[in-house]
Structures are given as C-alpha cells and as structure tokens.
Amino acid sequence: MHMKATVPITAADLKSACSQCNLLELCLPFGMTETEVNRLDELVGTRRKIKRQQHLYRAGDPFEAIYAIRIGWFKTDVVLEDGREQVTGFQMTGEMLGLDGISTEAHSCNAIALEDSEVCVIAYDKLEELSRQIEGLQHQFHKVMSREIVRDHGVMMLLGSMRAEERLAAFLINLSQRFTARGFAASEFHLRMTRDEIGSYLGLKLETVSRAFSRFQEEGLISVQQKHVRLLDIPALRKIIQHPSVMR
C-alpha cells in the first residue's frame, strides 16, 4: 500500500492522522482536547514523501499549504540573484514548514529534504477555517508562528554579535535541546547537513566550521567523526556562548 516519493497516500492510510501521532506535544494539536484533535484529522488531507535533496517547495511557488514534518530533516534557504545562498533554518520532526508563504501567497524560500522525509500536508484555507472554530488550534497555530519569529531573532543575535566558535557552540546546544525534546539522546547525534550548509546557516565558510569542530575536539568538548557528533561537555559549550573569549 505504500508508494513512491511525493505521491499522496490514500485516505485509508491516514485515518486519525493527528490523533494517532506521537508528535502531539510538539506539533499543532498541542493543548487541544481529544475531540478537538479528532476534528483536526480532517485537516491533514494527505501526506507527502520527499526524497533526499528534493524540494518540498521552491521560492515563488504558490502558497497553498503548510507542512508538519513527520519524519526526516529539511533545510530552508533563500538565494540571491547572484547565487549566494543563505540557509535560514534546519527543521526536524514535529516542526512546521511553509509559514513564510502566508504573507504574499507565494513561498519566499526553498525547502529541501536533507534525508528521505515525510510531511503532513495542511491545506491553509482549511486550517484558517478550522482555527476559527477551535480556539485551541488557533492559539497553538499563533504560538507556532510566534516561536518562529523568536527563533529568527536568536539567529540574528548569533549572526550579528557572536564569533565563530560561539556560533557553532550555540548551534550544537540548540540541536541537543531539540533532540532532547523529542526523546532522543541529548549528547550524541548524526548531523544531517554538510559543513557547507552549517556554514551558510551560521554565516561562516565551511573551512571555519571544520576548524571550530576540530578545536572543540582538541579541547575535549566534543568528539566529531564526519557527521557523527558527541557532546562531551555541554556546560562548557554553554559557557562559550555567553562568554566572549575576547573583548566585548
């Protein structure tokens, strides 16, 4: 009954999508009653599988739906006319994609799968309709958008005011927290993105990212082997963030 990438799954597969999903606490249904969650199921009409390196949507695509990641990892990026790319975020299970599209009715960035992934497709007009009826859904949706704004401000702080090693430390701590929230190991994980993509996100070149990784390893803060990372001294990493090693 399962099928190829990006092809919708049949209705049968979807019965009670949200109500059966173990992501409840991270995703849209958070804070809603059981009966409300059951109504939410009408919302999630289809799922989509996206293969590694494929686009979920592209900048300029008409906006119709937002997406909740069920399985996998994505990056979002914006590209300047001259080809410069800026990764604006890495999204994992339970996180939302596509909110950028609401403002102009077209997506303003690209969303690309970092590994084979699966998303819930949430038709936007239906979401608005349903959130006029379900207070909890409305509120949770607003929270999700607001959280994205707060996250973005954190990235600005990172890009505008932090040094290379502080940025990388902040990045690793952030990943660790998000894994923890999902019940995964806090201090050992596989990166799904390349050094180049990390660099783009952090406003650094890949060589600088690589050197920062090596430095952290020399100092015993982490161990790295390609994409496999183990955080050995999380308190020390936290200290790096709030503690300008040099100057102000």
Added chain:
Amino acid sequence: MHMKATVPITAADLKSACSQCNLLELCLPFGMTETEVNRLDELVGTRRKIKRQQHLYRAGDPFEAIYAIRIGWFKTDVVLEDGREQVTGFQMTGEMLGLDGISTEAHSCNAIALEDSEVCVIAYDKLEELSRQIEGLQHQFHKVMSREIVRDHGVMMLLGSMRAEERLAAFLINLSQRFTARGFAASEFHLRMTRDEIGSYLGLKLETVSRAFSRFQEEGLISVQQKHVRLLDIPALRKIIQHPSVMR
C-alpha cells in the same frame, strides 16, 4: 485632554480608532469591509504614548497585547547575559510590535521608542476572539506574522552573506521603500537611529557604518549629514546589493 507618556487615553479620544485611521492599508484592518473595521474599533481599547528612549515593553514582561504604531519609531533588541545587544528591527508607523510574546506568553525582546511615539494597544485575547469571527481580520493578522518571518529571513541573508557596504545599501533601500509605502519621500529622510544602532542591526561596528556612509557619499550615491540622508542614485545602491564587488 491629553496627558503624559504611557498613560492611557480616555475612551472618548478613541471613538472609531481604526475606522478613522489613515493607516488602514498598512495595518491590521487591511482587506476588511467597513462594517468589519467598525467592529475592530472595540479591539483597540487604549492608546499609549511612549517618550523617546522609553520602553514599550521589556524582555520577560508578561505578554498581554500587541501594538500597532500610530506615530513614531521603535527599535527591538535582544540582549545577551554578557551585555551584547542585537537590534532585531526598526519599526515605523503602521507596523506591529509584540508578536514575539505570543509563543511563551512573555516578551522575548525589548521595544524602545526612538522618538516620542504613540501606539494602539490591542489586547491579545480580544484579538484572537475577534479574529475567530472576522475572517478578514484573521487572515490579515496571519499575513502580518508571516511578513515578519519573511523579513527576518531577509535579515539573515544580510547578516550571513553580505559585505558591509551591501548591508548598508540594503538597509537604505529598505527604509526608502517603507517611506514610499507611507507616502513619504523615497529618497530623503531623517534616520531616527544612531550609527551604533544601525551597526548593531547590520552586524557591524559603528565605525564601519560611518565609513560606509562616507564611501557612498564620496561615490555620489548618497549625501549624508548626520542623521539626514538623501539617496542620490537608488539604482546604483540596488546594484551594490546584488553585485558582489569582490568574489563570491
């Protein structure tokens, strides 16, 4: 009948706040019918005057309302424990403040008036209630939040991938567009913020901002005199943004 800073105006002053306001097209009521806008007036319970350098809210303050700027300018910033400040935005007439507070029910940044200003206070619970009843309000509110997310991504691009002069050019072009949208002169305006604040926003030191201004002036792209700026060659400024002067 007028009073001191931050003291609410009496109900009498407010009659038909939104419906009388000439900011309609930029603010929340955009796209709503006349009768709907009249209902919006219940929403804007009070206005608040904020004197230059005063806080509209601080990081950590409980979140109760969002604010629409009627008159004036604000900056928002986040501050690290060690004192480093990152300006996350400059907001002008018709723009919304406080959206960051929804996610955690507390504000996550500071909002500070750059000049004597006045805002409409929009109680957030009422806004949610009313936007469950008025489709156009709901949609416009979502657009405003989404627009903020898109803007933030633009700032990330700026901070992560652009050089000092590109950043400043982008900043000036952006201001120019926002003035234009409000019916002000596109190419001549007063900056409400200091070089230091511009630098914080752009991830640069004030000296670098000052030098970039001087360079633009030498090249005949602008004329600057303290806070007074005139854009003499907007196409050239645009070119700087998309045109890495050196390398990729």
Added chain:
DNA sequence: TCTTGTGGTTGACGTGGATCAACGGTCTGT
C-alpha cells in the same frame, strides 16, 4: 574490488572589518 566523486580536514596566506585613539560637531536639558 576498484573507481569516482563528494565531503571534510588542515596549512599558508590575505583582507575586511574590528579595535584603539583622537578630535570635532551637535543635540539636550537647564
């Protein structure tokens, strides 16, 4: 098994913007 390509590491060197410092101009409040 070998081959090819992509991704990661490390070193040597260059540079854009930060830092430090001095000074001049201009608002702000009294």
Added chain:
DNA sequence: ACAGACCGTTGATCCACGTCAACCACAAGA
C-alpha cells in the same frame, strides 16, 4: 544661551575569518 554628554568621523593598526590549495576519508556504483 550655555555646558556637557553624546554622536559621528577619520586614521593607524590588528586579527578573526576568508581564500586558496593540497590531501584524505568515505560512500556509491560499476
């Protein structure tokens, strides 16, 4: 109208990170 603090400009120097380049590790496919 004045004093003082704040703000902006400019020059000299420094350094964190970018650039260029060589090489290595690993994964995927033949």
